[in-house]
Amino acid sequence: MRSMADRRKLHLTPWTAALIAILVMLAVLFLMPTIGVLLSSIKTTRDIALGDLWSIPGQLFLGNYAEVLSNPAVHRYFVNTLIVTVPATTASIGLGVLAGYVFAKLPFRGAGILFLAIVAGMFFPPQVILVPLFRLFNGIGLIDTLWPIFLVHTALGIPICTLLMRNFFATVPNALREAAILEGASEWQVLTRVAIPLGLPALAVLATLQFTWIWNDFLWPLIFTQSDEKRTIMIGIVNLKGQYTVAWGVQGALSLIASLPTLVIFLFFQRYFIKGMTMGAVKG
Amino acid sequence: MARVTLENIRKSFGNVEVIRDVSLDIDRGEFMVFVGPSGCGKSTMLRLISGLEDVTGGTIRIGGRDVTGVAPSRRRLAMVFQSYALFPHLDVAGNIGFGLSLARTPAGEIERRVRDVAERLGIADLLTRMPRQLSGGERQRVAIGRAIIRDPEVFLFDEPLSNLDAALRVRMRLEIARLHKALDGVTMIYVTHDQTEAMTLADRIAVINQGRIEQVGSPMELYHHPANTFVAGFIGAPAMNFLDGNVDDTGAVTFAGTTIMPAQPVSHRGSATIGVRPESLRLASTGEADFVARLDHIEPLGAETLLHFDTPLTVRLNEEVPASEGDTLGLVVDRTRIHVFPP
Amino acid sequence: MERENRFWRVVLLFLPLSVFAVFVVWPLFSSFWYSFTDWNGFDPNYAFVGLDNYARIWTDRLFFGAIINTALWMAAAILLPTLLGLALALLLDRQLRGARIFKTIFYLPICLSAIVVGQIWTWIYQPDWGLLNAIISFVAGEPFTHAWLARPGSALWSVIVAWSWQQTGLSMVIYLAGLTAIPSDLLEVCDIEGASPWQRIRRVVVPLLIPSTIVVIALSVINSLKGFDILYIMTGGGPFHSSDTLAMHMYNESFKKYLMGYGSAISVVLFLIALVIIGFYFRQLKRIDEIYG
Numbered sequence: 001m002r003s004m005a006d007r008r009k010l011h012l013t014p015w016t017a018a019l020i021a022i023l024v025m026l027a028v029l030f031l032m033p034t035i036g037v038l039l040s041s042i043k044t045t046r047d048i049a050l051g052d053l054w055s056i057p058g059q060l061f062l063g064n065y066a067e068v069l070s071n072p073a074v075h076r077y078f079v080n081t082l083i084v085t086v087p088a089t090t091a092s093i094g095l096g097v098l099a100g101y102v103f104a105k106l107p108f109r110g111a112g113i114l115f116l117a118i119v120a121g122m123f124f125p126p127q128v129i130l131v132p133l134f135r136l137f138n139g140i141g142l143i144d145t146l147w148p149i150f151l152v153h154t155a156l157g158i159p160i161c162t163l164l165m166r167n168f169f170a171t172v173p174n175a176l177r178e179a180a181i182l183e184g185a186s187e188w189q190v191l192t193r194v195a196i197p198l199g200l201p202a203l204a205v206l207a208t209l210q211f212t213w214i215w216n217d218f219l220w221p222l223i224f225t226q227s228d229e230k231r232t233i234m235i236g237i238v239n240l241k242g243q244y245t246v247a248w249g250v251q252g253a254l255s256l257i258a259s260l261p262t263l264v265i266f267l268f269f270q271r272y273f274i275k276g277m278t279m280g281a282v283k284g
Numbered sequence: 285m286a287r288v289t290l291e292n293i294r295k296s297f298g299n300v301e302v303i304r305d306v307s308l309d310i311d312r313g314e315f316m317v318f319v320g321p322s323g324c325g326k327s328t329m330l331r332l333i334s335g336l337e338d339v340t341g342g343t344i345r346i347g348g349r350d351v352t353g354v355a356p357s358r359r360r361l362a363m364v365f366q367s368y369a370l371f372p373h374l375d376v377a378g379n380i381g382f383g384l385s386l387a388r389t390p391a392g393e394i395e396r397r398v399r400d401v402a403e404r405l406g407i408a409d410l411l412t413r414m415p416r417q418l419s420g421g422e423r424q425r426v427a428i429g430r431a432i433i434r435d436p437e438v439f440l441f442d443e444p445l446s447n448l449d450a451a452l453r454v455r456m457r458l459e460i461a462r463l464h465k466a467l468d469g470v471t472m473i474y475v476t477h478d479q480t481e482a483m484t485l486a487d488r489i490a491v492i493n494q495g496r497i498e499q500v501g502s503p504m505e506l507y508h509h510p511a512n513t514f515v516a517g518f519i520g521a522p523a524m525n526f527l528d529g530n531v532d533d534t535g536a537v538t539f540a541g542t543t544i545m546p547a548q549p550v551s552h553r554g555s556a557t558i559g560v561r562p563e564s565l566r567l568a569s570t571g572e573a574d575f576v577a578r579l580d581h582i583e584p585l586g587a588e589t590l591l592h593f594d595t596p597l598t599v600r601l602n603e604e605v606p607a608s609e610g611d612t613l614g615l616v617v618d619r620t621r622i623h624v625f626p627p
Numbered sequence: 628m629e630r631e632n633r634f635w636r637v638v639l640l641f642l643p644l645s646v647f648a649v650f651v652v653w654p655l656f657s658s659f660w661y662s663f664t665d666w667n668g669f670d671p672n673y674a675f676v677g678l679d680n681y682a683r684i685w686t687d688r689l690f691f692g693a694i695i696n697t698a699l700w701m702a703a704a705i706l707l708p709t710l711l712g713l714a715l716a717l718l719l720d721r722q723l724r725g726a727r728i729f730k731t732i733f734y735l736p737i738c739l740s741a742i743v744v745g746q747i748w749t750w751i752y753q754p755d756w757g758l759l760n761a762i763i764s765f766v767a768g769e770p771f772t773h774a775w776l777a778r779p780g781s782a783l784w785s786v787i788v789a790w791s792w793q794q795t796g797l798s799m800v801i802y803l804a805g806l807t808a809i810p811s812d813l814l815e816v817c818d819i820e821g822a823s824p825w826q827r828i829r830r831v832v833v834p835l836l837i838p839s840t841i842v843v844i845a846l847s848v849i850n851s852l853k854g855f856d857i858l859y860i861m862t863g864g865g866p867f868h869s870s871d872t873l874a875m876h877m878y879n880e881s882f883k884k885y886l887m888g889y890g891s892a893i894s895v896v897l898f899l900i901a902l903v904i905i906g907f908y909f910r911q912l913k914r915i916d917e918i919y920g
């Protein structure tokens with residue numbers, strides 16, 4: 001019986017076996033690149049140079065990690081990235097909450113068009129605004145500081161944050177807002193006491209998306225910073241390539257360490273993230 | 285066309301037994317209604333018959349053929365879902381003709397048969413509409429259309445009217461009854477929690493409670509001779525009044541402070557639950573009262589009036605009453621309509 | 628009430644709208660302005676040069692290469708992850724022990740940055756000891772040393788594969804979410820009507836996943852238009868500009884050659900392409916909204 005029950009439950013048949021075989025093969029294929037880096041990071045440069053990057057090492061070598069973690073430049077990159085990522089994530093979500101709330105609960109004439117215009121901002125390649133922004137920040141002397149990166153990420157996060165928050169707030173019944181207002185709550189109190197607590201799953205989605213996006217970004221720090229003092233981690237990886245030209249293992253360790261924060265954030269928010277995706281995203 | 289036989293059907297989800305040893309014979313062309321409170325297992329029964337769920341134990345036969353392990357599509361049945369289950373991406377014609385097009389029926393034939401069915405259901409001018417553009421009643425008709433085009437031997441309905449408003453529900457109820465007459469010999473199995481629907485549609489009703497059949501019979505059989513308090517309380521509205529009572533050695537029944545000799549002899553002796561339907565009671569003229577009770581609340585419904593007494597007891601009258609709340613009134617019990625249920 | 632609403636609208640919208648206006652809308656329009664100038668990036672004086680930059684586009688052979696590559700890149704970078712993600716979601720949408728682990732494995736690359744992904748895949752494509760050549764050598768039984776990223780014929784495609792590897796998990800997650808949203812009675816109708824597994828996927832599941840597809844494609848378009856980082860790290864647009872995209876070309880002209888005016892003209896073209904895609908997208912969205920609500 002292929003049936004509803006069947007869509008969920010599987011009995012071990014040749015089909016199921018084939019299915020599992022396919023999945024395992026794909027999973028191995030998908031894991032291979034990551035495993036390669038992992039392997040490289042626990043091998044000595046000599047081993048790798050001998051053409052032995054992809055095999056399981058006889059013993060665990062942690063020298064690459066020690067090298068990376070003791071490098072003061074890496075510390076600086078990390079701190080710089082955090083200084084940009086956390087505030088920009090928070091700020092863009094905050095602004096998205098404000099705008100999303102208005103579009104969902106306080107609609108006005110022309111709100112639809114304005115909303116579309118903001119959401120459309122999501123689709124533009126950032127290169128389009130690169131030159132003017134460079135000139136702007138150059139003009140006010142902010143080039144080679146972290147400020148432009150923070151400001152641009154905050155601004156570019158507004159479309160997606162507004163979209164998701166509006167979609168989420170739209171699912172909060174109007175009656176809740178009206179009841180709170182009858183109780184004497186101000187609009188601000190409705191937002192902070194009713195809407196935001198209900199919106200936590202959506203906030204988790206946005207926190208994951210924005211943190212990952214900003215942490216991993218390469219373009220803006222590349223354009224807006226010049227000195228090594230102000231570089232972020234992704235630029236740092238590229239810069240350190242020169243220093244560790246054939247030290248593949250160190251490069252691998254660095255890549256993994258640089259990816260750790262986003263991995264942790266994802267695993268931490270995973271459940272909310274997938275749930276929130278269903279709620280917010282599917283109803284574009 | 286086909287008789288449906290259930291033999292010792294069981295169904296468990298995990299270790300929760302949802303259907304417990306149900307056996308039932310449904311005749312060819314019969315309109316069988318499963319009725320019972322929400323969660324009693326009606327939908328599960330229907331899904332077992334359709335093959336959407338596998339039985340844990342027992343045998344299902346359709347037209348004499350053992351279909352217990354047969355795929356749903358090979359059971360020659362059609363199902364109408366509570367939610368209508370129309371495909372949002374197909375228009376009305378596409379929805380009705382879905383099964384035919386799966387079977388690679390030539391386009392011309394599909395079109396002809398779809399039109400045919402649509403005309404019978406009065407939705408021929410909706411064929412190019414999308415489901416979203418239809419009202420509840422129209423969607424219902426499309427769902428029925430998709431069922432009849434397959435020429436099934438057995439029709440399964442799972443609470444098909446529960447998403448409609450009251451007026452439409454009455455109309456669709458009549459249409460389904462008419463459809464059953466028109467589709468000569470087609471067996472229909474219909475699930476509802478609404479006893480009115482059950483009474484008005486059914487040839488026979490199976491009252492289900494906690495995965496068991498409590499009683500099977502024609503609507504009037506169940507109304508006049510309920511096998512137990514569950515059936516008695518479920519069939520008929522407003523529900524039957526139950527009072528603690530006693531049957532003495534002569535067969536006289538004592539309850540609510542009065543002793544009455546029922547018109548039909550009672551075999552049970554000793555303490556019992558006495559059932560009296562609201563329509564089996566009337567207000568007494570002077571001197572003839574069996575007992576008196578204080579009137580709590582009056583519900584005037586227009587054609588009839590419901591009186592709620594503090595006993596507690598509900599009385600249904602076909603006329604308006606001059607009494608007012610708080611009055612103490614005399615009541616008379618119809619001797620032929622006293623139900624005695626052993627404890 | 629309406630007066631208060633107006634007050635709150637202004638208060639709440641003020642900050643988001645001003646930030647958006649200053650750092651997104653205004654630069655967007657200035658891009659148009661700079662595309663008519665010969666600004667070089669540091670000189671405060673620059674001249675208005677009319678349509679010179681646009682005229683130059685017509686004679687820029689690299690530009691046309693970049694346009695073709697952008698089209699190729701976008702088509703592949705949208706199609707591959709979408710189809711793969713759909714296939715994975717269909718495979719994983721059942722009660723399977725360990726399904727969660729599979730999902731996490733397929734999703735993990737999304738957490739990695741383009742830089743890290745680029746680095747990983749650069750190693751895979753490495754001619755001498757890269758994994759890909761090692762496997763090919765092993766299967767073929769003779770040494771194979773194709774320099775995947777250093778040959779004009781394979782550079783762009785090699786990056787596209789790396790990109791798909793990273794993006795597939797995202798479309799898979801969205802499709803999985805979409806699959807759970809399909810009402811089970813619609814699938815039961817398929818059982819009763821006797822649809823084959825293939826018919827059920829093609830005639831019912833895939834059409835019902837159109838809302839998810841819209842989201843997947845939107846995200847793919849967004850991400851692939853931005854597809855700059857991974858190309859920058861893996862090929863830098865090379866060899867011989869064979870993997871240049873518009874974004875890459877624009878960066879080179881603006882920040883390597885300091886032709887900010889010309890770079891702006893290229894970005895205006897990029898903007899117009901994006902505009903066409905957005906217009907098309909929103910039209911589809913409206914149509915689909917009418918069907919699926």
Ligand SMILES: Nc1ncnc2c1ncn2[C@@H]1O[C@H](COP(=O)(O)OP(=O)(O)O)[C@@H](O)[C@H]1O
Pocket residue numbers: 297302320321322323324325326327328329
């Ligand atoms: N797929 C399932 N898994 C577990 N329990 C179920 C499932 N389907 C139904 N049940 C349980 O079986 C009982 C009967 O359900 P159902 O047949 O839907 O009742 P009804 O249709 O009479 O309201 C309920 O208690 C319900 O929770």
Ligand SMILES: [Mg+2]
Pocket residue numbers: 326327328443
């Ligand atoms: Mg039910």
